[in-house]
Amino acid sequence: MGHLSWIFVSTVLVNNFTLVMFLGLCSFFGVTGKIETAWRLGLANTFVLLLTAVSAWFLNAYVLKQTPFLRTIAFIVVIASAVQIVEMAVKKYLPVLFRQLGIYLPLITTNCAILGLALFQTSRNYTLVEALVFAVGAGLGLTLALSLMASIRERTELTDPPVVARRMGLVLVIASCLSMAFMGFAGMGSAE
């Protein structure tokens, strides 16, 4: 249990997927000042992360044992397919949810956070339960980072930054500051 909670805390705060591991930056920088969008994107991401964690785990355990060199290809293809199946299923059976999350699902396929999760859980030899905790933590961490970025940008959209900072400069400085703020969590859980 202690191990699982360490994985969780470490993934959400200490090694936040976006702010420390640099995964899923496209959506992180692409997110505008709309918190609702960030939440939905985060939620959709978490969902896909969970899906990926499970499918990647089974792939590793039963299919890729003898052919580890096919991992990258297998993961990306399976993730893409899984997302597409889910997209269709959600569209058919949960149209309300689809309207909220649907447009993000295809984007997520090429989100490096998803593939990164699969690769990291493989290289760390996580069990299925650990992988699930890892996925939830990663999703939560992504959602947190996205929401923080969105709410800060909501504010900076009302301000008047210098011309040179308007395009990406300020966004990267924000990311840097956020990343610094997360440095305070370093060592959490290993200090005892």
Place this chain on the structure above:
Amino acid sequence: MTAVATAPTKADTPPFEPGAPPPATLIQDIWRGIGKENPVLVQFLGMCPTMAVTNILANGFAMGVATTFVLTGSGLFVSLFRKYVAHEVRITSYILIIATFVTLADLLLAASFPDISKALGPFIPLIVANCLLLGRAEAFAAKVGPVRAVADGLGMGLGFTLSLSALASFREILGRGTLLGHPLFGPRFEPWVFLMMPPGGFFTLGVACLVVAFAIEWRKKHAVRRV
């Protein structure tokens, strides 16, 4: 040339493809990725590796070379098969091609430079998820001949490598006081550890963006003055 004269030549060219890139010389195709459409500093594509591996120059450079390899290889293959790939499954096919080349890059790197391969870890396989690759395949390689596709891939790759190397050099020089592992400033140099850490990654790219934006503004201002 008048419109009448162009009509027959049009029939000889391949069927019109919407969004096909305008014709250009090979040099232009290569130069585009380095300058005006620099994937890192202008288009902000492939940010994850840009920041994750640029803490030292060797890693940044290796990542750049690996990406260039994948860009060129996948560009070539996408372009070669562009007429045979059905429209409905093209993205899947592109991903398959890209993933293949990424795997090749991963294996080759692990065989030749095991230390760098270990340092880059999962970020080599993660090249698959770099939007730059799918973007170039879809927007360029799938619409032009193999030579141009390779040129474009090479250009984009060079632009990527150069930007990554520049960022990585900055981070390594100030963050460690070394370049490619060689100490530059002697033993009393105080490294700026900040640049080695995640916020330093965001910061370095941020500064690069500010500098690029400043240069653009400066040129704009001076262009106006000249007029």
Place this chain on the structure above:
Amino acid sequence: MPLAFDFRHGVHPPEEKELTRELPIRRMPYPDELVLPLRQHAGKPAKLCVKVGDHVERGDTIAEADGFISVPIHASAAGTVTAVEFWPHPDGSYAEAVRIAVDKYAAQVPRPRIVPKWEGLTTEQVVKAVQQAGVVGLGGAAFPTHVKLAPPKEYAVHTLIINGAECEPYLTSDHRTMAEYPDRVLFGIRVMMHAMGVKKCVVGIEKNKPDAIAAMQRAVPKDLDVEILPLTVKYPQGAEKMLIKAVTGVEVPSGKLPVTVGVVVQNVGSVAAIAEVFETGLPLIERIVTVTGHGLNKPQNLIVPVGTKLRDLIAYCGGVTPDAAEVILGGPMMGTAVANLDAPVVKGTTGVVVLAKHETRGETVYPCIHCGRCLDACPVFLNPSHLGDLARVGRYDEMTDAHLADCMLCGSCAFVCPSNIPLAQLFQASKAALRRVPAVTT
């Protein structure tokens, strides 16, 4: 009733009322010329019914009401109509106005007229009489008073609230009216309660007017259920919704009129004007104006004929001091600064304040530091800081979502703003911008 006699938030601007608080109301002599704009009230402007060269007696109708939400305008003095032309209006624009050269040697006695006997009149007749007399809200908004006397039938009005708060700094006209003419005010209340069939009336007076409170309390007749309620001294205590909250503890729902909670609010001055109609038969041709300010030599409370030019009024009050900088019609919180002293006193002019340079707002505007003082000041619980940010970048639609419509432009936010951001002005401009762009129907 959790927070009676008070409302939450609000500000405490310096009162500055001691300049004129003790000065009895005096009558100003007629100036040489009067200028009567046809637009002096909320609603449709009056319709002109005299022509150049006509001789008018004091109290003669010179323009008629145009519809129900409109009132006639009467000549404030005997004289000759010399022109009907565009003239500087107190709101800063130019508006059609009737110029009357005052007959210097006239006795200024109004034509004999029938004084209506209020006891026998129905609601409709009282409303008609009040409209004919041109009475409007004298608190500043100049909304025709008779309209309020005839609230929609679906609402049962149970309480009449008389606004004697006079929360604007400097102004003392309502204060002096209540202190000097309490009987007239109470007579007006009696007529109104009769007309509206209301059994209960509360007069809210800020506690900084003890003499007015005492005078009113002494004058309350035994047969009327009138309560004189001392209120906390705070701006904007005199705002309609704040006053209702302070008196009844009920909040008027956002976007609704006070009648929805069974309350009608009238200003003290308007009530006194109604009383005048049923005492003397005279229409609203003069009003009590506080002429004051640290930039003025002789501050006074004056009965001023409507249409008197500010130049004449200020000259009568001894002119301005060398450091006078800004002339304001109304109170300094919500009044408008005038650029042209030829603009006349109109029915809604509660006071004329001449501010000295050191009292005016500085010119430097700093960036918003999000100190949150405006949130603590806003009586309607808006977030002026956020609204200000939105206004600056022109995101008016989002301002609507942030309840801009509830803003009553009281200026509390701008008053407390340490960065000197003209929030009230921004909001006024945003409201105007939103009115110009009709909502897109989806």
Place this chain on the structure above:
Amino acid sequence: MTAVTPPRLIVTASPHVKAADSTPKIMWHVVLSLVPVIVASAWFFGISALLVIATSTVAALITERAVGKGGTLGDGSAMITGLLLGLTLPAGMALWMVGLGAAFAIAFGKAVWGGLGQNVFNPALVGRAFLQAAFPVAITTWPRVGGPFMELKGDLFAMPFLHPVTNAITSATPLGLLKFEGKGTELMGLVIGNTGGSVGETAALVILAGGLYLALRQYLNWRIPVSIFITVALFSSILHLVDPKKPDALFMLFSGGLMLGAIYMATDMVTSPVTNKGKWVFGFGIGVLVVLIRVWGGLPEGVMYAILFMNALTPFINRATQPAVFGSATRLAR
């Protein structure tokens, strides 16, 4: 006969009068209230403390002049950033690092965002977090309290880019002692301030007095420090009751940068919530994070990171704690 018309009639929008406070006035009062803290720092750490604070302030002002919008030195905000950054650094820190930190604070904590009022993170803390990340050893080398006034507490004048050669006697902060060696510190020392630590954070009483002055003059919002203190006290008391080895509430309150952070950093108007409810939430969040990081984190002190993290949440808190409008359905339902 006096003039009827004023010589120059100005026409402004209403309201035409204004409360006496202005933004520069608030800022300069904060500066004023920091004077005793600076004096206390000089008392404990001598000339070194003054050198650090002066360097930081001068560097901040120069940077503001260079990259700011122009004419913004007079509002006093750059001065505050410089002073506060200096107060959070150890007395023996090489001055080139101090100056660099201050420049970073102004350039990337403020100017890039658009200047005063537009930044989301407290600039002084951005500068300090940068220094903490860039020079982790230098910023955690705490000189010992006391000694002759003119004594240099470290290699203050190390050449830029070179690391200081320090031979000064160092000590540990109370929090460091507790975390790494399991040793406690006398409460009296914490309250008075003769313990190791940043130049301006040790004298808890002086800081409290400054905060009280500002709170009484309404130049800081008392809700933030009070909610931080309450949260830290309650949370750490509970932990102390469960496990007596964990520090008690008084130690938590008076050690480290909590006082300085709660009173001067967290209350920065620009980077804290505007709503009163939001201020309580903000303070609560800082309190919880401080205890979490101090007790379970890898670092001995977490006030800076707690405040930075809550700064990041501030736009969100603002959004979530909008007051209900007068007469709105939510208010009427109550």
Place this chain on the structure above:
Amino acid sequence: MSAPAHVHGGGAAPVPGKMTPAWRLLATLFVAGALSGLLVVAVYRATLPAIQKAAAAKVAGAVREVLKAPASWDTLYLVNDALAAKPPAGTDPGELPKAYVGKDQFGKRIGIAVVGEGPGFQEIMQLMIGFDPATGALIGIKVVDQKETPGLGDKIENDPTFLGQFAARIAPVIGVKDRAGVPPNQVQTITGATISSRAVIKVVNTTVARWQELMRRYDKGETP
């Protein structure tokens, strides 16, 4: 490679007026999959020896370092919580935890080298630990993988005096700020990197304890 083909063949939304027959879609993907598979397998075959050699050299180097240059070593495999000299059939020897039992030139056991891991300041750290299972005396330690703060926490890897002092200490060791005298169970932590130092000590202690027990049982003849 056909599984994804099914999915996508069925999933692609047909464009009205431009229908591609399903067999073409499948064929496209099949050809692409086959080609890429061929390519990957070929390169994998070609590079495998080099990769394996590099990995083996790395392990060998680490073992040599932490056991202070043993003459030779045997490999034991951990299967089902017990050690075995040979990996059981059907398991992948590359995935099993291993102990390298070092011997001197006379074939006498001088100690074992094992990999231990645990949470560091930021991430999991991996150490190769050489020790004498009989006494718990440490022989040498090498950091295999760590992501500690550069310039500070990474001194656990780069500062030879820190790792060097573990030699000849007896596990379990404790970390102190200033080592007083020569108690055999104390090591001095790195100033400014106390947490990382302690993480190393923790990993050393838990790893030694675990493998001491495993070795004891192995020596008694227990097999999986």
